[in-house]
Amino acid sequence: MAIAQMVGFFTAIGWATLILVRLPAAQNPRAGIDSFYALAFQGALTTLVCTLGAALVGVGLARFVHFDFWSFLSLLWGWTAYQIARHYFIAYKRYRTAIFFDGGLVLVSAAALVICRKVGISSSHALAIASLLVSLPMFAAVGAPSLKSIRLGIDAKGIQFGLTNFLSGGIPLVFVPTATVMCGAKFAGMLSLLASLSSVGMLLPRAISVTKLPELAARRSSGLALDGTLHAMRVSIARSNGLVSLINAAAVFVVALQKTPDPSMRWAAVIAGMLLTVLCAVGIMGLVNSNALAVFEKAASAASINVATTSLFVLLFAACAHLGGTHGFFLVLISAIAVTALRNELIRAGAKAACTDYRSSLHGGAEVVQ
Structure with a gap:
């Protein structure tokens, strides 16, 4: 979990910072949604790169260090998705909506922990599943992306803010x-x-x-x-x-x-x-x-x-x-x-x-x- 949180600075926190800065400057709600998904897409690309890097490192160190790759992977994607979606509402000062989903995450996490424990699934997977499940309605509440929001490449500022944090x-x-x-x-x-x-x-x-x-x-x-x-x-x-x-x-x-x-x-x-x-x-x-x-x-x-x-x-x-x-x-x-x-x-x-x-x-x- 600690490793996933550290990598999450690059996959989520850096992009979340740009979300807080760029969305309030958008000219209209549609432009704000497009700006959000452009950053969310780059966050997903960063997460994919980190996933591939972690896989290579895990294979290389498998003989020397025990690394639960699948727990790391699920937590990384779940936490990244939740944090990026959450910052959309914070950027527009929709704090009640953000708190509502925070409360939902707590409840879903508790239920996931109980269910996963009964079937022998680790708590890391349970928390990841909860984060992903709650992030789905969050993205739905944001709205659908347009083709303009899909951009190739990575904005270096997202990585730099992630490194800073x-x-x-x-x-x-x-x-x-x-x-x-x-x-x-x-x-x-x-x-x-x-x-x-x-x-x-x-x-x-x-x-x-x-x-x-x-x-x-x-x-x-x-x-x-x-x-x-x-x-x-x-x-x-x-x-x-x-x-x-x-x-x-x-x-x-x-x-x-x-x-x-x-x-x-x-x-x-x-x-x-x-x-x-x-x-x-x-x-x-x-x-x-x-x-x-x-x-x-x-x-x-x-x-x-x-x-x-x-x-x-x-x-x-x-x-x-x-x-x-x-x-x-x-x-x-x-x-x-x-x-x-x-x-x-x-x-x-x-x-x-x-x-x-x-x-x-x-x-x-x-x-x-x-």
Whole structure:
């Protein structure tokens, strides 16, 4: 499942970003549907390429590593179809429809898990089946595509946005395996729990970011200033980020002290959990400027920044991991925080330049990106 989610950044999330940006700028509903299916078709092509690549890798590594190719394949296609269809409704602010299908996915997934368990089918296949089943009426609700929406080739921006999301969200994926090696399985298990708490808490500011992106795209397509929308988004996300971070810190403190099985590791777990909370909060601080780059489709700039900062983290990670133990692991987390802050600053500079160019094209002024 984890591998399917990582590959899904390229097959779904990158294209979903373009859906949020391009559909609100469409001249009419028919143009919006055609734009959606053009991106969905490219997402399907990307998924097909990833499928073929996974098949080749699976065959090559079959003797060395167990890889459940069919579970991976079903999850990848199911999750990609659901996410791409879901973002059509988000792009047009049809949140009730999106929530309705989200609820349907939960119910269908529960039923699929029960049925598949009785007949001996894995839970991965059950979740994939549920995602595909729910995505069918979602695409039906979107409407039928026209021949104009079928285009050969791949828009590089979809891959670049996928790479950006993969790299920006990929750093935390190494923490639990690293903690297992450096600090032991018990500590890693507690860290996984604390990481889940922090991640769930950050869903609110991320939701604000996603819902504001179509508004930014619509204003840009209409030639309107973005200052007010960006400022309002920054204030809303900053407030929710501060509140959620305080709640996360309190929850991490209590859970780490009460649930850590080894008393000698309790304070280490508290420190690691607090560092994770800080990392999540710092990551959220870059959402507004990331949206600004997205609305101008500066995918190459965002991708290059994330490649550079991730490469820096890899170097710091190697040095910190060499130290070993909990102190070395703390340095890994501190390095991640520093690299994320650097990434935010580089993204801010890129967003400022893009907004300045846009404002200059309208009034000859300068857009302010804080």
